[in-house]
Amino acid sequence: MAEIEVELKTAPADFRFPTTNQTRHCFTRYIEFHRCLAAKGEESGACAKFAKYYRSICPGDWVERWNEQRATGTFPGPL
Amino acid sequence: MIVLEWLFLTIAPCDAAEPWQLGSQDAATPMMQGITDLHHDIFFFLILILVFVSRILVRALWHFHYPKNPIPQRIVHGTTIEILRTIFPSIIPMFIAIPSFALLYSMDEVVVDPAITIKAIGHQWYRTYEYSDYNSSDEQSLTFDSYTIPEDDLEFGQSRLLEVDNRVVVPAKTHLRIIVTPADVPHSWAVPSSGVKCDAVPGRLNQISISVQREGVYYGQCSEICGTNHAFTRAPGNIGRLLSPLWLSRTTREASYYSERLEL
Amino acid sequence: MIESQRHSYHLVDPSPWPISGSLGALATTVGGVMYMHPFQGGATLLSLGLIFILYTMFVWWRDVLRESTLEGHHTKVVQLGLRYGFILFIVSEVMFLFAFFWASSHSSLAPAVEIGGIWPPKGIWVLDPWEIPFLNTPILLSSGAAVTWAHHAILAGKEKRAVYALVATVSLALVFTGFQGMEYYQAPFTISDSIYGSTFFLATGFHGFHVIIGTLFLIICGIRQYLGHLTKEHHVGFEAAAWYWHFVDVVRLFLFVSIYWWGGI
Numbered sequence: 001m002a003e004i005e006v007e008l009k010t011a012p013a014d015f016r017f018p019t020t021n022q023t024r025h026c027f028t029r030y031i032e033f034h035r036c037l038a039a040k041g042e043e044s045g046a047c048a049k050f051a052k053y054y055r056s057i058c059p060g061d062w063v064e065r066w067n068e069q070r071a072t073g074t075f076p077g078p079l
Numbered sequence: 080m081i082v083l084e085w086l087f088l089t090i091a092p093c094d095a096a097e098p099w100q101l102g103s104q105d106a107a108t109p110m111m112q113g114i115t116d117l118h119h120d121i122f123f124f125l126i127l128i129l130v131f132v133s134r135i136l137v138r139a140l141w142h143f144h145y146p147k148n149p150i151p152q153r154i155v156h157g158t159t160i161e162i163l164r165t166i167f168p169s170i171i172p173m174f175i176a177i178p179s180f181a182l183l184y185s186m187d188e189v190v191v192d193p194a195i196t197i198k199a200i201g202h203q204w205y206r207t208y209e210y211s212d213y214n215s216s217d218e219q220s221l222t223f224d225s226y227t228i229p230e231d232d233l234e235f236g237q238s239r240l241l242e243v244d245n246r247v248v249v250p251a252k253t254h255l256r257i258i259v260t261p262a263d264v265p266h267s268w269a270v271p272s273s274g275v276k277c278d279a280v281p282g283r284l285n286q287i288s289i290s291v292q293r294e295g296v297y298y299g300q301c302s303e304i305c306g307t308n309h310a311f312t313r314a315p316g317n318i319g320r321l322l323s324p325l326w327l328s329r330t331t332r333e334a335s336y337y338s339e340r341l342e343l
Numbered sequence: 344m345i346e347s348q349r350h351s352y353h354l355v356d357p358s359p360w361p362i363s364g365s366l367g368a369l370a371t372t373v374g375g376v377m378y379m380h381p382f383q384g385g386a387t388l389l390s391l392g393l394i395f396i397l398y399t400m401f402v403w404w405r406d407v408l409r410e411s412t413l414e415g416h417h418t419k420v421v422q423l424g425l426r427y428g429f430i431l432f433i434v435s436e437v438m439f440l441f442a443f444f445w446a447s448s449h450s451s452l453a454p455a456v457e458i459g460g461i462w463p464p465k466g467i468w469v470l471d472p473w474e475i476p477f478l479n480t481p482i483l484l485s486s487g488a489a490v491t492w493a494h495h496a497i498l499a500g501k502e503k504r505a506v507y508a509l510v511a512t513v514s515l516a517l518v519f520t521g522f523q524g525m526e527y528y529q530a531p532f533t534i535s536d537s538i539y540g541s542t543f544f545l546a547t548g549f550h551g552f553h554v555i556i557g558t559l560f561l562i563i564c565g566i567r568q569y570l571g572h573l574t575k576e577h578h579v580g581f582e583a584a585a586w587y588w589h590f591v592d593v594v595r596l597f598l599f600v601s602i603y604w605w606g607g608i
Contacts, residue, residue, distance in 0.1 A: 008194035010212045020187055022258060022286040027456040055211045056196040059260055060220050067217060076459030
């Protein structure tokens with residue numbers, strides 16, 4: 001077997017969302033990412049971690065839907 | 080491990096339901112160990128009470144049967160016995176409740192940062208799993224569907240209505256975060272050996288954390304009535320999970336053994 | 344009245360209204376289902392059912408008035424039973440409206456991600472609580488004060504003044520309903536606009552419906568007062584209407600504070 005080095009890393013436990021229900025954890029990370037983009041721009045790279053977090057937690061379908069909503073201007077969240 | 084194998088020759092843990100099974104499946108996570116231990120603790124009190132109450136009942140039937148005791152006693156109250164039989168039975172539930180609550184709340188607790196997040200998405204009637212910790216864009220994702228193998232397609236040795244075509248592979252001895260949600264109706268993601276049974280509620284993400292302690296193949300079934308195929312025929316939201324060292328972890332020496340056996 | 348009755352309870356005569364009301368309810372539900380699904384004649388059956396229920400309500404309560412005012416069946420103990428019955432009815436109404444406040448609080452205290460986690464949801468232009476809502480609340484409260492005036496007038500035996508007070512009560516109630524209709528007409532959102540529209544119109548709409556029921560009840564009391572049915576000692580119908588009116592008042596206060604004011608911030 002070949003030796004492969006992979007670092008295990010995922011969204012950390014967020015103590016704003018300490019319960020079993022993580023719906024808002026996903027949503028908040030998504031919003032944080034887009035707010036960060038709006039504030040710092042894509043080049044700074046400071047926002048990448050938020051993207052990693054929401055991709056780890058949110059189902060792909062949800063992210064797809066929200067992206068569509070943002071494109072058509074019907075995203076309901078406070079961006 | 081070597082000593083154990085030497086002592087017991089082989090260890091074959093029970094990780095799926097088997098005919099005439101009475102107890103729980105063998106624990107693969109500390110949480111399931113806790114559940115099994117609590118069950119045994121409560122069973123101790125249960126046997127104690129059962130024996131005690133049976134003894135009283137049998138003695139009463141024996142001694143107060145009418146040929147033996149034709150004139151009934153006329154005792155109307157006894158303060159000491161009344162106090163005793165009120166206080167003592169209320170202490171027993173306390174002994175049961177304290178470890179129950181401790182276990183219940185520790186199940187919800189996310190103590191450490193998990194190493195991996197896996198999304199288990201229930202469908203009618205299969206599951207989709209997403210690993211997206213390493214995605215660098217929204218479009219990218221390691222996603223696959225997991226269907227139950229139909230009865231006719233089973234190979235020799237495979238469990239009926241338990242085996243799936245694509246198993247979830249996760250590392251052992253690692254803190255996992257499982258995000259459970261459905262895409263249509265309510266489902267429930269359950270793996271008895273892991274001590275996990277988590278409802279999948281539309282529009283909601285439920286998180287459970289598990290840490291699997293040994294390698295193996297674990298089985299589970301959908302535990303929320305989710306439509307026609309919930310229990311029978313094809314794919315009742317069935318989960319076959321492989322918790323093996325193949326993926327990332329090199330903590331065990333049986334890695335190649337398992338990979339050969341499971342044809343991965 | 345039977346001469347030989349040796350107790351003070353009212354044993355009612357056989358009446359066709361329970362079965363007619365039941366048939367009306369059956370026609371309403373069946374007609375309603377037919378109307379909402381592709382069946383012929385659903386609307387007709389639904390309207391017939393509703394007319395049947397309204398007719399039954401009219402004639403049944405007309406019979407109750409006859410039994411009390413003309414036949415004298417409502418003795419002290421029967422009055423007590425009626426009071427208890429009406430109090431329990433109001434308690435059930437409180438529970439009914441509590442459910443809508445619960446729904447509204449549930450949706451607004453922790454807004455779901457589907458509406459962006461914010462309240463009011465994006466795109467909902469809420470009504471300014473300091474315009475019509477703030478005007479309408481004291482109008483309804485004044486109406487409550489006027490009904491108390493009417494009660495005191497009845498207790499003091501001033502029959503004419505009681506009629507005036509009831510006219511004032513009902514007029515204020517009609518003004519309230521008029522303003523409420525205006526508010527609905529001007530509202531920039533509808534009942535299908537998110538959970539905000541749903542809870543808003545369900546709560547305020549059911550309150551408005553109760554105001555209309557209370558107004559009809561008070562109009563009947565006014566007519567009976569004018570006809571001299573209500574006396575100093577015996578006016579259970581009026582008392583029930585007044586209780587109902589106060590209940591509607593209290594609900595309005597909660598509506599204003601929690602749905603118009605807090606829910607719009």
